[in-house]
Amino acid sequence: MFGGTAPAFAAADPLGGDLLHRDVRDLCAFGPRRTGTDAEHGASAWVAERLRAAGLEVRLDPYPFRQWRLTGWDVELVAGTASAEVAAFPRTVATHPIWNTRPAAGEADLVYVGSGTQKELDRHDLRGKAVLVDGKVLLNVFATYNADGYVYWNAAARGAVAMFATSDAPGNLVRMIGMGRNELDANPIPAFTVGRKDFGMMRRASHAGTARIRYRLDATHVDGVTHDVVATLPGSRTGKDGIVACAHTDSMFDGALDDATGIAGLIGLAHHFAARPRHRRPKPMTFLAVTGHDTGFPHLGVRHWIEANAAQVATLSGFCSLDHLAGIAAEDLGGDRPVRRGGDEERLLLISDNALLYGLTAQVAVKHRLFPSIPAPEPLARANPDLEGMFVERGVPSVNMTMAYPWYHTPQDTPDKIPPTQLARSTRAYRDILEAMQRMPSGWLRRAETSPRKR
Numbered sequence: 001m002f003g004g005t006a007p008a009f010a011a012a013d014p015l016g017g018d019l020l021h022r023d024v025r026d027l028c029a030f031g032p033r034r035t036g037t038d039a040e041h042g043a044s045a046w047v048a049e050r051l052r053a054a055g056l057e058v059r060l061d062p063y064p065f066r067q068w069r070l071t072g073w074d075v076e077l078v079a080g081t082a083s084a085e086v087a088a089f090p091r092t093v094a095t096h097p098i099w100n101t102r103p104a105a106g107e108a109d110l111v112y113v114g115s116g117t118q119k120e121l122d123r124h125d126l127r128g129k130a131v132l133v134d135g136k137v138l139l140n141v142f143a144t145y146n147a148d149g150y151v152y153w154n155a156a157a158r159g160a161v162a163m164f165a166t167s168d169a170p171g172n173l174v175r176m177i178g179m180g181r182n183e184l185d186a187n188p189i190p191a192f193t194v195g196r197k198d199f200g201m202m203r204r205a206s207h208a209g210t211a212r213i214r215y216r217l218d219a220t221h222v223d224g225v226t227h228d229v230v231a232t233l234p235g236s237r238t239g240k241d242g243i244v245a246c247a248h249t250d251s252m253f254d255g256a257l258d259d260a261t262g263i264a265g266l267i268g269l270a271h272h273f274a275a276r277p278r279h280r281r282p283k284p285m286t287f288l289a290v291t292g293h294d295t296g297f298p299h300l301g302v303r304h305w306i307e308a309n310a311a312q313v314a315t316l317s318g319f320c321s322l323d324h325l326a327g328i329a330a331e332d333l334g335g336d337r338p339v340r341r342g343g344d345e346e347r348l349l350l351i352s353d354n355a356l357l358y359g360l361t362a363q364v365a366v367k368h369r370l371f372p373s374i375p376a377p378e379p380l381a382r383a384n385p386d387l388e389g390m391f392v393e394r395g396v397p398s399v400n401m402t403m404a405y406p407w408y409h410t411p412q413d414t415p416d417k418i419p420p421t422q423l424a425r426s427t428r429a430y431r432d433i434l435e436a437m438q439r440m441p442s443g444w445l446r447r448a449e450t451s452p453r454k455r
């Protein structure tokens with residue numbers, strides 16, 4: 001040692017890929033974090049502990065909600081024309097209930113309705129039938145059967161008794177997809193997503209003649225409790241002009257990309273900003289972990305926090321949603337396994353109608369090689385009406401730089417598919433946006449926001 005003192009070890013960089021990835025693994029170790037379950041409560045307590053370790057003031061804010069409790073299900077093709085593919089009946093089908101359906105059991109003829117447009121539905125008498133809905137899941141997230149007036153609701157209105165929709169995921173993986181509108185106990189019929197291979201088998205069976213499906217879904221809606229984790233970091237100025245960063249703790253399966261990556265980023269950023277001298281972070285910051293985005297949609301998300309903090313929301317400088325920060329790039333070409341390729345997945349820059357924030361986000365995306373990136377104004381995309389959408393509605397400049405790979409919302413969304421270096425790039429991009437929000441004079445970003453009323 002040459003004079004002076006040196007630390008025994010350099011402090012680990014909280015935005016380094018290895019630490020971020022460790023948090024992804026630790027959170028996924030809780031298993032599926034369905035809102036209101038013990039696993040979710042444990043995961044939320046763990047997030048609170050990690051944010052406390054960063055030096056923030058943290059509280060768990062419990063609140064009641066209507067919880068969906070799934071205990072079991074099965075679906076079988078019970079009759080049809082025997083073929084090389086299905087020589088004997090019944091034949092079990094790889095499915096998952098669409099999470100917001102209520103309990104049901106029954107048997108019905110299967111009717112293939114293509115992609116389920118109004119015209120296609122009009123061609124059939126759907127009364128007492130189970131509908132089979134085809135489609136694509138665009139960018140691995142947006143199901144076409146959710147686009148045209150939500151096929152689920154149109155089919156139910158025409159008297160269908162059950163819906164089966166393609167997962168459009170690799171091989172026979174079953175993907176969880178919601179239906180946009182969720183009336184909880186009042187949802188009229190059971191609905192399932194189906195592995196793509198089994199979906200093809202059902203489609204061929206329905207074309208060959210009469211095919212019948214038997215289904216059973218054991219699930220109830222009960223009164224549950226969930227928590228927001230609210231961590232605050234005071235600025236050198238008090239009160240107004242705060243900044244919020246947010247990720248969601250809940251998941252249907254292991255949820256590595258969605259959204260352990262966002263929670264890991266949130267923890268890393270909390271460490272980063274807590275370590276900065278207070279005069280370099282004048283605006284108060286809130287680091288928020290919410291639930292009920294994947295397993296409570298669209299009733300939870302940030303709703304509870306927003307309603308409890310209306311005065312603060314009215315003066316917020318900005319909001320960042322950390323949702324799906326990193327994952328290996330792969331192309332699903334219809335086979336059993338996606339083809340891996342270099343670079344990143346296409347990203348969607350979901351952003352409020354704000355030229356200043358657009359410029360900033362584009363610069364940051366290029367700097368950290370977060371491309372290809374597709375700018376999508378949030379007021380048009382309305383991708384997450386329970387997250388950034390709620391802030392945009394209230395005039396808060398908001399951004400979510402998101403992406404999804406072919407394993408999104410399947411049991412295969414696991415930590416081994418999250419590249420630590422990409423996770424670090426993505427988290428640093430948010431660091432730069434949050435730092436720019438800190439530096440901007442009070443009110444600037446908010447004045448650049450096109451208010452929803454002026455649109």
Ligand SMILES: [Zn+2]
Nearest residue numbers: 258259323324
């Ligand atoms: Zn998510």
